Amino acid sequence: MEGAIKTLVTTFISSSRGKDNLDSKSFQKLVQKQFSGMMEDTNSSKKIKEMQAGLDANNDGKVSFQEYLTLIGYLANCVSDSKTNSSQAASDAS
Template sequence: MEGAIKTVVMQYLSSARGKENLGGKNFQKLVQSQLGNILSDTESSSAVKEMMRGLDDNQDGKVSFQEYMTLVGYLATSLSEQKASGQEDKH
């Protein structure tokens, strides 16, 4: 798990390119490259902009690390629920 956390942090920092927050293009590149197999519509700039608006708690037009972690947490929870319901069906 430690490796997974380090990967999440390093991918965000790499995508932010030394800045504190991700702008629209860098956010879209990050979700396309790292979350494209989990999220749908990562190729659609309008869908990604909508996702950004939903994550952007302080309404600054950018995604902070904390705001990005909201997305990661949501995805982790969704995957966990899918796996749990899949296991229940097999019993």
């Protein structure tokens, strides 16, 4: 688990090149590089911009570490829901 949490942090730091925030370009690169297997439409920069706007709680046009953690939480919920649904389907089928 420690490794997983450190991965979340180091990925943000390397994507933001050590700055406090991700600008649009680095946010798009991060999403396309890291989440193309978990999210749809990562090849659409329009969709990524919409996602960024949805995360941008303080409307500064950037993604802070807190806003990034909100995205991680959202993705974790999606994974959790899919695991819960698949185990539900398995028990229905048995």
